[in-house]
Amino acid sequence: xxxxxxxxxxxxxxxxxxxxxxxxxxxxxxxxxxxxxxxxxxxxxxxxxxxxxxxxxxxxxxxxxxxxxxxxxxxxxxxx
Numbered sequence: 048x049x050x051x052x053x054x055x056x057x058x059x060x061x062x063x064x065x066x067x068x069x070x071x072x073x074x075x076x077x078x079x080x081x082x083x084x085x086x087x088x089x090x091x092x093x094x095x096x097x098x099x100x101x102x103x104x105x106x107x108x109x110x111x112x113x114x115x116x117x118x119x120x121x122x123x124x125x126x127x
Contacts, residue, residue, distance in 0.1 A: 056104075
């Protein structure tokens with residue numbers, strides 16, 4: 048279920064633009080959940096994800112978020 052939802056969310060342009068940021072945030076939280084206590088199934092599933100389109104979409108969402116955060120920071124520093 049998890050990997051299919053992930054693949055679909057990041058592979059399709061429309062769903063990536065609509066849900067991408069939330070999906071990355073949720074995925075980040077799930078990957079960090081009990082990271083040091085036991086084997087985390089989300090880390091395992093993310094590490095074996097081999098669908099290039101989904102991984103590329105995941106990278107695009109992260110890049111877009113970082114650009115947005117950087118732009119917001121630069122605007123706050125310059126006072127714009």
